[in-house]
Amino acid sequence: MENNLLSNNQRRLLLQLLATGFLFPNFGVAQPVVIRKSGAIGIRTVSGQVFHNDQPAIVGTQVRGGDFLDTGADSQTTLVMGRSAFLLREHTRLEIAPVRSWARDFLRLTNGGLLAVFGHGEHRTIHTTTAVLGIRGTGLYLETDPTRTYLCTCYGTVDIHPVAGKCKCRDTVHSVHHAGRVISNSGSEDSWIRKAPMENHKDSELVLLESLVGRKLSSQFLKP
Numbered sequence: 001m002e003n004n005l006l007s008n009n010q011r012r013l014l015l016q017l018l019a020t021g022f023l024f025p026n027f028g029v030a031q032p033v034v035i036r037k038s039g040a041i042g043i044r045t046v047s048g049q050v051f052h053n054d055q056p057a058i059v060g061t062q063v064r065g066g067d068f069l070d071t072g073a074d075s076q077t078t079l080v081m082g083r084s085a086f087l088l089r090e091h092t093r094l095e096i097a098p099v100r101s102w103a104r105d106f107l108r109l110t111n112g113g114l115l116a117v118f119g120h121g122e123h124r125t126i127h128t129t130t131a132v133l134g135i136r137g138t139g140l141y142l143e144t145d146p147t148r149t150y151l152c153t154c155y156g157t158v159d160i161h162p163v164a165g166k167c168k169c170r171d172t173v174h175s176v177h178h179a180g181r182v183i184s185n186s187g188s189e190d191s192w193i194r195k196a197p198m199e200n201h202k203d204s205e206l207v208l209l210e211s212l213v214g215r216k217l218s219s220q221f222l223k224p
Helices: 008-020 203-212
Strands: 041-047 050-052 068-071 076-081 084-088 093-096 107-117 123-127 131-144 148-162 171-175 179-184 193-196
Touching (some): 041 050, 068 076, 076 203, 084 203, 171 179
Parallel strands (some): 107 123
Antiparallel strands (some): 041 076, 050 068, 076 084, 084 107, 107 131, 131 148, 148 171, 148 179, 179 193
């Protein structure tokens, strides 16, 4: 685990989780979050300017296929969808695919940063500006803009398919504790996928997201 102090945004997120009872629902007794069998889909915390379908986001709002979320400057939100949980950074736009197309296009991140954890065995697809990512029971962090996508496979497996030109290059990343990649749409084909260090996210944030869906990170991930 990292020893870095929490940022202001992380501090606010922790306080919101405590206040809403998602970490300690019975006044200090830690209990897992119960997810309804149909899949709990909703906004869990809001900090700053967050919009759901162009309307101010409210904690408890249900999020469905075809919806989208936007965050402003110095803003963030957490979201639970079934066995998956998400943290959206500032200046982020996330689109949820219509239910009928989930098999091929689950999420689309068109700008900003996204930290996400997925339940074991869940196979999903995330589209960014420069890549299509196949997710297999994974924790990951993404940042994207028109020219590049930064991906950290925090744990689990991600299949990377660049979308630049007629690129046939691809990569499959298996990670136990953070493996970074940058996927770009410029330069030579050899540089479209390249290794990168861990950036702009922390283990403590992954712990918070897993707690929203009643899980804990593995001891293999948390060991020094």
